[in-house]
Amino acid sequence: METILITGASRGVGLELTRQYAAGGWRVFACCRDPDTAEALHDLARQSNGAVSLHALDVDQAASVAALKVELGAQPLDVLINNAGIMGQRNARRGNVDYDAWQACLDTNVLGPTRVVEAFADNVAAGAQKKLITISSRMGSIGQTLAGDSIVYRSSKAAVNMVMKIIANDLADQGVIVVVFHPGWVRTDMGGPGADISVEESAGGIRQVIAGLSTADNGGFRNYDGGIIEW
Numbered sequence: 566m567e568t569i570l571i572t573g574a575s576r577g578v579g580l581e582l583t584r585q586y587a588a589g590g591w592r593v594f595a596c597c598r599d600p601d602t603a604e605a606l607h608d609l610a611r612q613s614n615g616a617v618s619l620h621a622l623d624v625d626q627a628a629s630v631a632a633l634k635v636e637l638g639a640q641p642l643d644v645l646i647n648n649a650g651i652m653g654q655r656n657a658r659r660g661n662v663d664y665d666a667w668q669a670c671l672d673t674n675v676l677g678p679t680r681v682v683e684a685f686a687d688n689v690a691a692g693a694q695k696k697l698i699t700i701s702s703r704m705g706s707i708g709q710t711l712a713g714d715s716i717v718y719r720s721s722k723a724a725v726n727m728v729m730k731i732i733a734n735d736l737a738d739q740g741v742i743v744v745v746f747h748p749g750w751v752r753t754d755m756g757g758p759g760a761d762i763s764v765e766e767s768a769g770g771i772r773q774v775i776a777g778l779s780t781a782d783n784g785g786f787r788n789y790d791g792g793i794i795e796w
């Protein structure tokens with residue numbers, strides 16, 4: 566049975582990825598900050614005949630990442646998806662940057678996925694597919710940034726893109742495929758009701774692209790529909 570670990574699985578894109586991978590017959594380690602309040606994820610786990618298990622994981626907390634590592638041990642993972650993320654201060658611009666909010670955003674969106682990779686890279690390297698995925702954003706593309714807004718969120722996603730590019734180079738000799746994704750502008754709590762696409766379309770596209778990844782794709786920045794996004 567193929568195995569996957571997904572962070573931020575309580576709602577939004579992470580919850581839908583969990584639903585789709587479980588429906589596709591995968592064993593899903595679904596991670597969320599607070600399993601006690603993750604009702605939709607509990608419902609999914611109950612209906613999954615043991616395919617979905619819930620695990621506490623706050624990517625801001627090194628101790629939480631370490632505890633999950635102890636819990637999972639050497640469990641091989643075919644795919645790991647760093648999906649957890651926050652917008653932080655919306656529309657931060659020159660003149661109104663909230664530095665505490667910026668630090669919190671960098672902690673969740675940059676240091677968080679890095680903590681997870683440091684803890685679980687060996688588990689991914691031990692898996693058959695060896696795919697290490699991070700849900701970033703095209704708002705982190707320096708080449709596509711033409712606007713003067715969202716300093717906090719854009720900088721966090723640009724930074725995590727660089728981290729994953731470095732990790733891609735570092736793990737290439739182990740055959741690990743490291744790819745960052747733009748999930749589309751998705752109708753979630755973060756994307757809002759006016760966004761372009763549903764969680765079903767986003768997660769379905771991401772799954773399809775992940776399924777087709779090979780070592781030639783290592784170190785790439787991909788759209789949910791398979792397109793290549795410039796750095």
Ligand SMILES: NC(=O)c1ccc[n+]([C@@H]2O[C@H](COP(=O)([O-])OP(=O)(O)OC[C@H]3O[C@@H](n4cnc5c(N)ncnc54)[C@H](OP(=O)(O)O)[C@@H]3O)[C@@H](O)[C@H]2O)c1
Nearest residue numbers: 573575576577578598623624649650702750751753755756
């Ligand atoms: N929606 C979009 O249009 C869009 C566009 C580009 C990129 N993205 C990216 O796609 C990913 C998923 O976004 P989404 O739209 O599904 O967002 P969402 O609906 O706001 O869900 C965010 C998820 O991340 C979790 N999370 C936040 N901080 C965490 C932490 N410290 N530790 C562990 N989990 C944490 C949340 O858990 P709680 O339930 O505990 O808060 C929730 O499960 C994010 O990385 C986001 O930046 C989204």
